[in-house]
Amino acid sequence: MYKKIVWSAIGLIVVMVGIFVILVYTDSSQSADKTNKERRGTEVRAASTSEEEEVVKVDTEAPNPFGKNSTQEELTDEDYRNYLHKMSHQKVIADEKWGFYEITSERIDWLWQGLDKADLKNKNVYREILERWREDDFSKVDQDHNAIWQLQGGTIGEATGILSSEEEEAFLQETKEQ
Structure with missing residues (x-):
């Protein structure tokens, strides 16, 4: 025992x-x-x-889908404003639009993932926009554009509405032909 x-x-x-x-x-x-x-x-x-x-x-990090060499950690507020502003041009009505990046889920996800890696002053603004866009919710894209536009000190090219599906498709076609 x-x-x-x-x-x-x-x-x-x-x-x-x-x-x-x-x-x-x-x-x-x-x-x-x-x-x-x-x-x-x-x-x-x-x-x-x-x-x-x-x-x-x-x-472990996907390459920058905007064709740049910067990593997510290197992104600045200026980069986020530039990318989001130019992406919003696909969907907004504005008298002037300078620059364009096509909206893709890859770009949205890459920017969203970078929020926690980069040191950003306006992180919450970008997060709110990207979270909506990740859900394919572009119902406030004109407001999103103008929020970014104001952060950039915009004076010309304020969004006045959202393009219809047909107008968006025409904008994409016109942009691809240039």
Whole structure:
């Protein structure tokens, strides 16, 4: 009977030590994962046929969908205002429109994801706009345009309404032909 108690205690201690080791290992690997995700590229170790590990470079951030070299971390308020303003031109009525970026879910998501990576003064304004746009809600796109336009100090080209589907399609066609 005494031997059973001793062996049970030893077994319990071994299990507890094993759980402790697993928890410590999991916690450190999660911390390392967070650190790796903060970098643009991370190293992933993949098992190879030999006993050595192969190091594979993985790009964790999608390239800038606006065709620029800047990363999400490098984005400034000026970048956000520029991108959002020019994207809104696809959907708004205005006497003057300078510049254009086609609205795509890739661009919207990339900007939205960048909000938590960049140091921005007007982050809440951009977040409200992008959250609506992510849901394909462009019912306030003229107000969105004008909010950004005002942040830019706009004096000419205020949005006065929202284009109909047909007008938007014509604008896209005209812009693509230029």
